[in-house]
Amino acid sequence: MQIQELKLLNFRNYERIHISFKNHFNIIYGKNGSGKTNLVEAIYVLALSRSFKQTNDKTLIKNGSDITKVEGIIKNVYQNTYKVIITPEGKKVKIDNNKITKISDYISKINIVLFSPNDLKMIKDTPSIRRKYLNIAISQLNVTYLKELNQYNKLLKTRNVYLKRMYLNGNSLESYLDILTEKLIDVGISIYESRKKYLELVNLFLKNIYRSITNSGNLEVRYISDYDKKSKEELKRLYHKNLSKDMSFGKTNVGIHHDDIEFSLDSYLLKEYGSEGQQKNAVISWKFSEIEIMKQEKKVIPILILDDLFSELDMEKIENIFKLIDKDTQTFITTTEISKVESLLNNCDYKKIYVENGTLKEV
Numbered sequence: 409m410q411i412q413e414l415k416l417l418n419f420r421n422y423e424r425i426h427i428s429f430k431n432h433f434n435i436i437y438g439k440n441g442s443g444k445t446n447l448v449e450a451i452y453v454l455a456l457s458r459s460f461k462q463t464n465d466k467t468l469i470k471n472g473s474d475i476t477k478v479e480g481i482i483k484n485v486y487q488n489t490y491k492v493i494i495t496p497e498g499k500k501v502k503i504d505n506n507k508i509t510k511i512s513d514y515i516s517k518i519n520i521v522l523f524s525p526n527d528l529k530m531i532k533d534t535p536s537i538r539r540k541y542l543n544i545a546i547s548q549l550n551v552t553y554l555k556e557l558n559q560y561n562k563l564l565k566t567r568n569v570y571l572k573r574m575y576l577n578g579n580s581l582e583s584y585l586d587i588l589t590e591k592l593i594d595v596g597i598s599i600y601e602s603r604k605k606y607l608e609l610v611n612l613f614l615k616n617i618y619r620s621i622t623n624s625g626n627l628e629v630r631y632i633s634d635y636d637k638k639s640k641e642e643l644k645r646l647y648h649k650n651l652s653k654d655m656s657f658g659k660t661n662v663g664i665h666h667d668d669i670e671f672s673l674d675s676y677l678l679k680e681y682g683s684e685g686q687q688k689n690a691v692i693s694w695k696f697s698e699i700e701i702m703k704q705e706k707k708v709i710p711i712l713i714l715d716d717l718f719s720e721l722d723m724e725k726i727e728n729i730f731k732l733i734d735k736d737t738q739t740f741i742t743t744t745e746i747s748k749v750e751s752l753l754n755n756c757d758y759k760k761i762y763v764e765n766g767t768l769k770e771v
């Protein structure tokens with residue numbers, strides 16, 4: 409899959425640009441603060457309709473304007489035009505000028521794998537961050553997953569509201585709660601199965617990828633879930649056992665909304681024992697596993713974005729990482745150190761794009 413052209417209107421520090429890309433490597437270089445990350449962020453927004461940064465959509469709109477448009481031509485089997493339009497009131501997504509009303513119908517179409525220095529939080533931060541990464545990865549593979557996730561979150565909200573009501577006035581019906589619980593379990597099981605399968609796929613690739621980058625260590629992920637190895641009946645009993653606790657907290661204490669992923673290196677928890685370098689390599693290995701999974705399961709080669717990788721890792725690791733990129737993967741690399749990148753690309757077809765204060769120069 410390739411992005412052939414990108415048009416931006418009032419996106420971050422860009423006013424109006426129109427640029428075409430190479431099918432293999434595209435190197436975006438320039439000083440810090442010039443707009444390199446913003447450019448790859450635009451490609452990400454085109455694919456997933458929102459940023460990889462934890463920001464409000466509105467921050468994507470150039471200061472002083474009230475609308476931003478990101479438009480791109482994507483070549484997969486066919487060539488299609490995708491568009492994301494964001495205003496302070498909300499956003500619209502379009503494919504070939506047809507409005508797509510459900511975002512969940514849009515975001516599995518353009519497949520993208522991005523590494524940014526920020527992604528270290530995948531190891532370091534709370535379980536909710538890891539679930540977010542997992543959800544984005546699975547949503548790109550499986551359209552129904554995101555729908556189920558939305559459904560689950562709605563049911564969870566309704567159940568929690570009802571728990572509070574039951575706590576406050578005794579005349580609420582426990583049988584209604586049972587109905588909500590059973591629905592929650594059904595959708596929860598389906599999400600659990602998808603996550604379990606995905607993490608099994610990750611483990612098929614992760615270890616070898618990590619080894620080829622670092623030449624050492626066994627990296628693994630483990631899925632941690634309340635739903636693990638439980639039948640529907642067992643889960644029902646578990647919810648029942650938690651009822652008085654759930655009622656007094658006014659929230660559901662059991663479910664896939666507490667799931668977590670554990671990374672371990674040679675059986676040690678990476679979060680607690682791993683060095684910063686090991687954690688970065690683990691995240692990169694996860695990202696390259698995502699690529700392999702998309703190739704295997706969806707027969708699609710995603711677009712790869714490596715934001716600031718060169719300031720994050722030493723050259724030896726980067727050389728090993730470049731060996732993992734096959735020639736059919738469209739790759740975007742941002743860097744302040746163009747010479748380092750070029751030394752790795754001597755035989756490849758690539759395009760250089762110089763960024764300065766929100767303007768692009770194709771070199």
Ligand SMILES: Nc1ncnc2c1ncn2[C@@H]1O[C@H](COP(=O)(O)OP(=O)(O)O)[C@@H](O)[C@H]1O
Pocket residue numbers: 419420421422438439440441442443444445446447467468469470471
């Ligand atoms: N909504 C916005 N409107 C205008 N400028 C913005 C907006 N959001 C970010 N910027 C500017 O973009 C620049 C950062 O660009 P970025 O792509 O992160 O730089 P880098 O080249 O270091 O990756 C900063 O100067 C910042 O002020």
Ligand SMILES: [Mg+2]
Pocket residue numbers: 444445446716742
């Ligand atoms: Mg940057």
